Amino acid sequence: MDDNSTRVADYLDDRLQTLGDLDSLHDLLATITTQHGLLKKQLHDAKRDLHDAKDAAHAHHDSLAQRADAFRHEQADIDRRLMVITASETSDEAVPRFAEVLDTLHRLDVATNYVDLLAEVDKLSKQAQAKLQTSSEAALAPYKQLRAIHTRLINLQEDAEGAAPQLVYYVSKITHTLRTKILDAFSAQLEHTLKKIRWPLPNATIPAHLREEWETAFVKLLDLQSPELEGMNYANGPGNKVKLPPVLFPMEVLVQPLEMRFRYHFEGDKPTNRIDRPEYFLSHITTLLNDYSGFVNDHVQPVLLRHFRGTDLALNPVYIDAMSAFITALLPMLRTKIGSLLPKVAGQPQLLSHLIHEVMNFDTDLRDTWGYDAGHGVEGWKGLSWEFLVQGDWFGRWLQVEKDFALSRYQNIVEAPDFGDLDYESVDPKATKPTKGAIRVNDLLETITDRYRPLTSFSQKLTFLIDIQIAIFDKLHERLQSNLEAYLTMTTSLGRAMGGITKEEQERLLGVEGLERLCKTFGSADYLERAMRDWSDDVFFLDIWEELQDRARSPTSNIGTMTVADVAGRTSKKVESDDMEAGSLFDETASWYARLRDRSEKIIIDTLNSNVREALRAYRHINPWATLGGPSASSSAAAEPSPTAELDPLLVYLRTTLTFLARALASAPLRRITRAMLTTISTVFWENVLSRYRFSTQGATQLHADVLAVCRVVDKHVGPGVAETGLRKCLEGVKLVGLPVKGSPSSSSSSTSGQDHQAKHDDGGGEDTEDWDTEAWGAAEDGGEEEPPSVVVAQKAKHHPGATPSFGGGNEAGAAAAAGAEEVLGLWEVEKRLFADNQAARDVLDELGLELLSETEARALLRRRVELAG
Template identity: 55%
Template sequence: MTELTNRSSSSQVADEERDIRVEDYLDDKLQNSTDLANIDALLEDVKAQQVLLQKQLQEAKGTLDESTEASRTHSNDTCERAKKYKSQQADIDRRLFIITRSETSDDAVRKFDASMESLRKLDVAQGYMELLIEVEKLSSEARRNFKKSPQAALQPYLRLQTLVNALREAQPAAEDAAPHLVDHVDRNARTLWKQMKDAFSSDFEATLRKMQWPGKDVTLDGSLEQEWNDGVKKLLELQEPELKARDNQDFEKASREEQLVLLPLEVMAKPLELRFKYHFEGDRPTNRLDKPEYFLSHVVGLLNTYDEFFAIYLQPILRDHFRISNLALTSIYIDSTSAFITSLLPMLRHKIFTLLPRIFHQPQLLSHLVHEIMSFDISMRDEWNYDGGNAVEGWKGLTWEVLVKKDWFGRWLEVEKNFALSRYQNIIDSPESGEIDYDSVNSGATKPTYAAVRVNDLLETITDRYRPLTSFSQKLRFLIDIQITIFDRLHSRLHDSLEAYLTITSSIARTVQGVSRESQAELRGLGGLERLCRVFGSAEYLEKKMRDWSDDIFFLELWDELQDRARRSTGEEPCWTYEHRRCSRADIECCRLRGRHRRSL
């Protein structure tokens, strides 16, 4: 009864509100008598609005019904899935209990995880066994084919080597989990590789004997040339996995290792190495400690003799082979001359590294050997365009290997310093060192002493001796430890001479040291003037010579590198201001192009 009363009250309130809105609407539309004429149009407008509202109401009801039905369906589906999930969870728990015979679900999960770990280990073991079976199959196939035709054994070997490289690459990600497996596969591959290399090399050596290699006039006819080409290609194909592994290394790691020698050239270098040992490792007159230029010039002679042969017959094979292999190799593999140089370097290294300990206590021989090696390196770089596989920085050279890798720089620097200081002392101790050299400069310039001229020649000689070095730190140590040391000694000598003159000619000298008036008068006369001219002329001469160093590209590069290192260490831009008192036109243009020159007036 109360509900009916409330509904009746709500209906009355709604009717009253509707009447009020109708009344307001009519008051707004019918404000005067003229609006009565438009009552028909007003009624039509009201009917149209009513129809539109009825249509919108029907659409809203339909949308509401669809949403209600979709919500009901979704709710039913969710309930069904929840029931199914609970049923499946109960089934899983039941199975876990049955399988693991556990009383609690946590205990069952732990036992189940242990079982899964065992299965995983079983899968890994199965994978190991499959890999070992494949390795054994490839090895057997290669050996079986190898007995019939060495060429037919290449394909299984290449596949085996590919497995080795893949295992090595996967080891870091696997945290070195299978070192024994990798070692076993690698050992099989290396054993097979050695057998194939020996066989291919033996066949290739037979071909070389037919060619009468290493004769000076080596020529190839049609059939012999084809046999030689086949032998080269087989060895290149055998070495290709090794070259690919080196090609995939990062640049820094590859630069620390010695460059690979192509197998065909390794075989062809063997008779050359025997000839080299015959001449330079026995009792022959050519094997002399004081003549390292003999064996270095011998290697240059080999290049001059056989470079044309390799350019004609080997270069086309290298070009075609490495173009197909699609390896990003350096010039020491794709250029026949560079490849030939690389094959000759091992015997040179062996000779030099064997020779060094024998001359450790013989400074002259050590100095001579190092400078001959420097000349050889320059010849390889400039005359033969050998970059050692580093097209950016160039070949560091055998000098770098001796001084840096074998750590002989300290001993060599000590030898050179002792030579330089000994030569400096001989210059100073010579009877005519303090005399003026009137012919060393033009007539309009002050005259230096013989000592100043010879010391400058010594400094320039020292520069020429360490100019070929490629290491900045080594150049800087030569400059500081030797040249600046000599400068300091000569400067101290000139300064002491000037101080002695000033002391003797002072009034205190007559009183304290007992210098007579006649001696002072003589020192203040022509004798003293000549003494001052020696000091002044020597100092000015050396100052002018040192200014000339600023025009030398060698010292400009030293300065440039020093400023670069200072900038990298401090994080600041260096001041690239060359304030020369005088500059050659070439130096000004060079510095201007580099944006680093400001000539001071």
Template identity: 25%
Template sequence: MLEKCRSLQETLTEQLKENCKIDGIQANVDKVEELEQALSYLYLVKFVKDLCREIEASLSAKDDESTITLYNKLSKTASQLQPTACHHLVIYLHDTLHYWHNHLKDKFSIEYNDILKALKWPFCGNNLTVTSLHSPDVIVRFKVVTTYLLQLQLPEETAKPTVTSSLLTDFIPPSLPILLLIRPLRRRFIYHFTGSKQTNRPDKPEWYFTQVLTWIRDHAEWVRNNVQPIADSLGLCHFHAKVEFMRGLVQLAVEKLQSELPNILYDDALFAHLVDEALGFERELRDTLLYPSSQPATVSVLTQAQIFVKWINMEKKYATEKMDAILSSDTAWQKLLGPDIDDMKVTECAEAFLTLLMTITDRYSHLPQPGHRLQFLELQLELVDDWRVRLLQLLHENYEDPLTSTMPRILNTLHYVSSVLVEWGSTVHFLQLYYFKKQCDVGKFAHETLADISDSIADEEGSVFCEALALLQRLERELVNEISDSVTLDVKAKSRPYRTDRWFAMQSEKDVVSLSVTSSGCPMFHELAARLHTLQEILALPLFNQAWKNLAAQLDQYLLEEVAMVNQFNSGGAAQLHYDVFRNLLPLFGLYTNTPDAHFPLIREATILLNMALGSAMLLLQALENNEDVTEVLVDVGIYKLTVDIAIVILKNRTDISSQ
């Protein structure tokens, strides 16, 4: 063991001596790496300086293509070195790149402007017809310089955008060729719509909005046809020439709108007009010129906190004034003419109110933020409730005979507004708002995309108008019941001779040539026919259907209780009642339904009991009094609605049974 220990000790000693020789190697390696990095640093600086000399040489030789190629190499180098920790080197590269960018931009901009003059750009006034007369050489040179300008873009990480307003941060700066195309139009815009020019009027915002729209129509397609193919050939897949051009012109309108608002914020008339024109401008952009919804426009100005509060308050003020004007109009309750709306008996004020709501919807439908749209929705719901209250006040002010007052027209108005709100509630616009509203109610505001929202909406039930509709429809039911009750009272008032007729002493059916309506019932049936006709004339078809069904149910109960259950009937009286019901009462309602008998089950079944053969009637009465299986017994003779007690009373009202 000692021998092995000495051997191991000798080995370790020798190894330690060897290690001492290489202790300084790591420091030398680190020094070499540091020198290599320094050398690479110097090589890179030399590379950049060489590129700069080559660019200068290309410029001197007027070799534009080589100049752009060398610039792109410099730009690529700057992008690649962006993540490095050599901050001074990065700053040096950025400064060099910006120097050459500005120098080349100035050079090609001068040439580009000369080309645009040759093309007679912009195409305004007398230049509108020259687009087809351009020289092929000029077009070729335009495409070449446009290619250079597109390649002259600064890398995103080195660009230094200058924004004068936080509102304009949404406007991504356009590429160089688009910027140069917009520049003469911008100069014209500033000339005409700033300062003391007669065209710069606060009360005429439509002038500058229309001018921007006109420029877009006159130039956007030309830009797309002549600039977009160049970008496509360079592989710039995210470049959209037409959209950039439109965005640049829209920015002019936004800047002008932003500058105008503080001056007219406290002038309601000017503010309202400016909002109208700004919304019209946005609608024209989106719907007609197909400006993408992802791009900013004038709505972004109107939705600033202070402006938006003013806007929504103005909407409420003018909507309230409009409602006052609608209801106070001399023709407010006149029925609109037209085959499509005749059955609904649509009044002028109903159509005007819905038009008011639709106008508000059109005005806020382009707002990108759901929260802003929900605030407008709340305004609309408030207006609907205010409308209901106003109609209720009119009912109380003008109370007389329901059929000759304004009640039927108010009722038609309520029904038409309700039915339209039901239809609106199922449209995509209001379904989305319903979804957002539910999310807000539970404190989970939706951040999903439109596609996700649409998928989720499919699982939702209800409508944003649910609460408003419930109140409107309750008032509608109350008015229908009131009109039905009024008609029922009028008919009952004419029925006294009929109720107190001598039913127990009428001639037998065998003793008369033919039955005819009971003379005492003529006033009642005449009143009923006249009132039904009047109801049909003054009420919308769905309301009339509700009214006559209510009337039928009340008359059915009334005839049972006041005629069939309180009078004695001989065979002639029973036959006469059957004739009056089946040949006079039911045909009156048969004008409005194919199954009138289904709406008079009580009096119809009472006539069955009164006209049964005597033997069958006595057996039925005995079975009912003995508490046999009465349900099956009654069903066997066609009695489904009358109770056992009522059936017994009616059977005992037969003189041929009561006399025994």
């Protein structure tokens, strides 16, 4: 059985598997018939397409054959003709001979054009010279034609990559010679007119009968120069090769006598020609501008406006503005003078620095006073200083001179005897005091800024900033850092042993003398860090920062000779990030000084804390608190307990230390440092006194007096409320541990409580000890102590309006009298509620105005009362 029969059998077996499939046999046959018809149609279309493709292929082959035959006939014809023309036996020999003939014809054609052009040039030159003898105005027409030929040749030579140099040179020479003759003739006419008005007298003026002659002579020179001006595009060029603006011919004539006077004064042996006084010849130019501005504006400006109005040249201030044209005409003599002076002062740093500085000031004066931009528009005039520093390559030498001067001045500052003295007079009395050296270094850096502020080159300004200013900041930071490290070395045991520091010297270093050394570093770092932040807001440094951002975004990723990473490491890391808006030029340096300031502050705090702990050494080892007795009946009820004798070292240390710190530091750092020190004092009181010993009523009174003594010293030197804030938890603990044994429910009952307690004491009643302790505490409270600390008073008043809480527990009578009918909680009631549950404990602590004490701490403290000891 063949493949077709097999495929048919398989198909029928697949479609007719059951008896039910026979019912759809007609549908199956119809489907097969339809598919068969489609396949036949597709076969027919395919045969037709194949036939068409074969016909097209045959036709294309016939066409190619015909074209190839035609090409062969044409090639044979060309070969035959070449052999006839060149008398060659073969076409290979004919082709080079034919090319040689064509080349000869081309050279001949070029030579013919050369001769024609030269003839035209010679004709125009002779024609112009002939007319110049009779009428100078008539000579302008052939000169302009000659000038047009010259301009066209130069443009063609540029396109032809420097072809025909001899031709261009010859035409240029002829054109220049003719221009010189015409220029001399026209200049003579203008000079003749100027002699009539006695130029260059500053008060010269042009009378009415000479105005036409003046304008005619002036305009002739402008007409002569117009072809040159129209083809000139001096403002465009490489960044360090900018062309200079042209001087108008009539302005050259005006300036000639002024230039002769300038050379007489500043190029001979006159006293005014001094290499150490460049301001002499620069101020002379400024004087000329002031003296002749009236004449230029009155008589030159109208002529320029009429001549250039409506032309493209009117858009350039160097042509249309008379004062700008006058300045442009004066600058060449200055360039000559400065160019001759620079080599003479190159070996004398002070003279070189002075010269460049004066030239930059002169440039600034021309820009600001006279609005001179040299025709550069928005970019502005770079200045004479830029021409010599960049184009003349003097910047490197000048930068080194300025750097040596700055570093020398810095060295003199740091070697001065009073370099490290705190300056209490140059800053606000309430500000942190820097050293005199830091102020002088800041003044030096500001002077350096003023010296390079007039520079127009971004790379030059950035180089000055990094190589000089930031370098000096780095040197001073290293010095301050080394001073800090030296202090740490001298105040450690190992440092004393290795450095030979005596115990007396160490004690001085740990006292006010040591704090003064630390405050010098702190104050200097703070002062200079703030100065850098202020500089970052200066428009000058903001412009540098914005330009730096633009350069950093450019594809080259280089800023002058430095990479972006190099600049970022010296200025701000944000230069390399996308978020550059919040950065500034001094981010890196300022952050170093900020870290040095913070470290100095930490060392000050550590020193104070160490000394405070040492001053409290004896105090924390005494234990009179449970055994102190009450005052005798004959003693005054108003007497306040004196501070404990063992507390005197701390009070003396606080007085001396805070007296100095209050002068040396601003309010904010003084309060931060004081709060840190008070935290240590509070910790010592809490851990070594309140949490360690038991207290009688009088013992709590004495502790209260000691804490208030510390508060008085601190508040006196730092400010009200500082001590109470720092010792607040300690004060709350003193108040809790000194609660009166019995409370006072009303003013009437409290008014007689003192008499009842005294009677019971005298009669030997069963509550002698309890009431005597209560009375003793009250006597201390009424004995003229200061008002309770304001912070805790405010907290108590918040919970109980109208109440006056009392620290240290105490006198029911005094508390009730002060609070009207306010209830004063007693020891037993507080103890009962405090130990009931946490909510009751929190409520009673709130009523007492004790916010920092937790329930656990309050319960532990209350157990320190001798009354509750059992």
